[in-house]
Amino acid sequence: MFLINCPYCGERDQIEFTCGGEAHIIRPKNPPDLSDDQWADYLFMRKNIKGVQFERWNHSNGCRRWFNVVRNTATDEIIKIYNMGESSPTIKGNEPKTPSGEPKIGSGNISTTFEKK
């Protein structure tokens, strides 16, 4: 339900897009030289971060173009959008905080911090 600013079409609703998983996984150029483990690593191992994640997105119900998105998976806040082939940007400073002061890991429903007004 969040908005994604497609670099080719502009801001559109999330339902027009498909997430393609973690970005910057490059298909090895020399598959025959790789061990089973190395191949499995390319094939299967993906990060699933609660926080800032680099992802590939496709405007599948629009221009069908792929692009990269930096997204806080805890808040669905989109931090940066950049083209395929560009190297991953460094996100300065701390990770964007999660809403309601959620712990980084856990159900996220329990407020563990509070301040006196």
Place this chain on the structure above:
Amino acid sequence: MSKKISFTFDGKKYFGNEKDTLASALLRNGVFLVGRSFKYHRPRGILASGSEEPNALVQLESQGFTEPNVKATEVLLYEGLKANSQNNWPSLKFDIGSVNNFLSPFFPAGFYYKTFMWPPGLWKKYEFFIRRAAGLGKSPKENDPNEYEHVHYHCDYLIVGGGVSGMLASEILRQGSNENIKILLIDQNNELGGNFNYGTEQRIYTKGIVNGDEAYSGWIQWLKNHIKKYFNLKILNSTSVFAYMHNNYLLAIQNIDPQISPQNKTLRQRIWKIRAKKVILATGSFERPLVFDNNDRPGILLANSAKQYMEKYNLKLGKKTVIFTNNDSAYQTANFMFRTGIPIECVVDLREKINPYLQKLMDIAKIPIHFGHAITDTSGWLRIKSIKINKIDGKTNKIIGKAINIDCDNLLISGGWNPNVNLFSQSRGKLIYRDLDGCFIPQESFQNEISIGACNGTFELENIFKEAYKKLEHLINPELLFNKFYCEETTYKENIKTIWQIPSSKPLGKTKMFVDFQNDVTSKDIKLALSEGYRSIEHIKRYTTTGMATDQGKTSNVNALGIISKISNRPIEELGTTTFRLPYTPITFGAIAGRNIKDFFDLERTTPIHEWHLKRGAKFEDVGQWKRPWYYPIKNENMQKAVNREVEATRNGIGILDASTLGKIDIKGRDASEFLNRVYTNAWTKLEIGKCRYGLMLGDDGMVIDDGVTSRIGKNHYVMSTTTGNAASVMSKLEDWLQTEWPDLKVFLTSVTEQFATISINGPYSEKLLNKLCPKEDFSNNNFPHMSFKEINVLGISCRIMRISFTGEKCYEINIPSNYAKNLWEICFDLGKEYNITPYGTEAMHVLRAEKGFIIVGQETDGSVTPIDLDMSWIVSKKKYDFIGKRALFRSDTIKKGRKQLVGILTTNPDIILEEGSQIVEKITKKPMDMIGHITSSYYSPNLKRSFALGLVKGGLDKKGLKMFVPMINKNIEVEITNPVFIDPSNKRLIA
């Protein structure tokens, strides 16, 4: 005088007034008992006047129009309204289930979990009775005759709530910004004004309309009228915002014409899907009940709700009213009642004193106040009859002294106010606890949102005015404001003495202090949960079910927190709140579905030849969204007979198939051949122009994901065909590789599935038909061999004809621009009559291809099958350094022995047709048997005159000729593993 509206409740006819809600109309008729409680079946009455109502749930209307669990406080009265009480038998006044009330010591929190756990098999039996005993309304069994719809809306400002704050925000934003700014104001009531409460006795001033020195009593009416006149300020009444999601995406449900019965209108509800640049929440607050023994009897109302009923609906609730409060706001009700001449027995106030102004008012009204007292018990079964009050020690909150009995028929309670932070919390904003008046208020917004008024914990009118101007100032040009409201200070101060659980002279175990009225949760249950070791508020909520009813704990959550805090001796702010979830208020399934029902439920794709199939009486099969002819029965033919006839005709005459649903991807560009080399297992560079080649597509895990024939049309031009179901996913996967992995390749993909229809002409006489169709062309083997392609003018239309075959017969596939397809099909059909041309459907297609041992991706494969497993290593290039999936074919797992491999399977008894999906075992042993494979395809072959099947069997390629078994429920079927090609293994028919 407003006109009378008739309605029925539990079959009895009553009359109400034009602006009544069902709740106010029932009270007008002296109906205080409206329902039975969820668990104990205790008699319950109307507690509140809005969306927070926990008790007064009714079944509205009957048959298809019926809606269960509707809050009587939210239904506007219409002529002929029919409502029934819920959860009682045989009647509301005499409900057998209420025996639970006296058995209540046996129904503590977690009762069902603890009691019905064992023996496990019996749960289904228990469940039947439990669901009958504890329940709410009944869901309808008939179709809903009303319509529902969805509307998308975009605006600059969305203001939620049409009370004083919401109206004021609309006025300020409209005055202070230019006309192009689009504003939407949503109010859940039929009329603006909300729950306006505080300050009716305050002097209001406004500069710009009347002289600033004069009090302006008409201000609220002015505001109501004035905002309705604005251009670009849309007001939705009878509409509730029920969800606040990402990027200011909010959902609201609108009741269409709420004062017309559903039988007399078509459209019942509309869901608004709103995207707003800025959201202003002005959702007000809810009054809290007090938690004391037997606080749930009919005739007990929230003090401010009672004032609403008396003031707005002109009702007199009882003859003997007692007010029980811990704060100033209830004195407004007292004052109002005094002014309108409704008698009050007394006020019971937990506090030791009130401010001198209020004291003076009460003295004038001669209303006795019991300071420092609490109600410790009540009596009256179907309606409250009397209360017991006790003096409370100011410090220890313990009972001192003897109880006094007071008779009453109406008890108004007020335990303070809870800001309605549901939507704020859904927007993922952060709340903070305010000790002063014991409530959670918004602290930090997460989205582009502003909370104002009572939902922000701002209760006094003078502060509401100040806050609205201050918080909205940065959004507007203040110079454009032509008037400004302000007012004198209120006499009703935030001054509250919070006792979360009023003491009782009985031990807690003997009391019924209801916290959650709708789910029948008492403070005793909460204590039990704590003593059983529950700590997290989320766990206590689930164990006791506090706040889990359809009202989502609007009246109960904060009280529950308070009680937990007191019992566990932890500060409330440390406990946190439970998650506020959407929907804010229950919504109907009809509204969720909207127009997406029946024909609009899912897309239906049909080929250009569809009408012909319909006329021919075809039975259809759903393949993805496509409607494909399954078989074409003649007269009373059953499926097997029709399929046999279609299969035989194709092998002996001509079979004609509509293959238009196959995916077609046009591939162009400098690197098209290289691209195909990478995505298919075989080599493409040397394919001649005008030739076709079969390809298998793998994932990078080595598993087969698609197959199809690709034809080379030009040097840098191919057309790829994909399976019907995978057309879209293959296209998007290919785009993915091109755009993200190989941006250096110059290749362009275009889907042409719908641009071309495909007519597949199969059988020994297919060449003859083609000759009749295009007499000047040469379709012979020499000129047009198997696996070749030509662009041919057919009756003036340029067509792509491929000589490829999915049946094992000589076959020509004509690809023709879709608009001409039906015409060509009909012509082929006429020309082919002398060869017994027969249309065949997908079932015959399956039989034909299986006889030939051709696989179907998704039937013989399931995402775990490699080309080697399919005995198709001939198509896997050994020379290519790399292609998608190649590396994975040499993983330890894919090369290990004993993988499931494709084989043919014949039953010893030729009449038995195996069930697809059944398991294969080598030996019949004790269960569990060692399963070594399964049946993927199984049919009867009229050509073989027997049944046959394909299957995947562990190490199957080495097991041909061996006998095995397919164990079924009542028999074990003996089978033989065979070669999967049953017809024409030498391809004589194909190239004939």
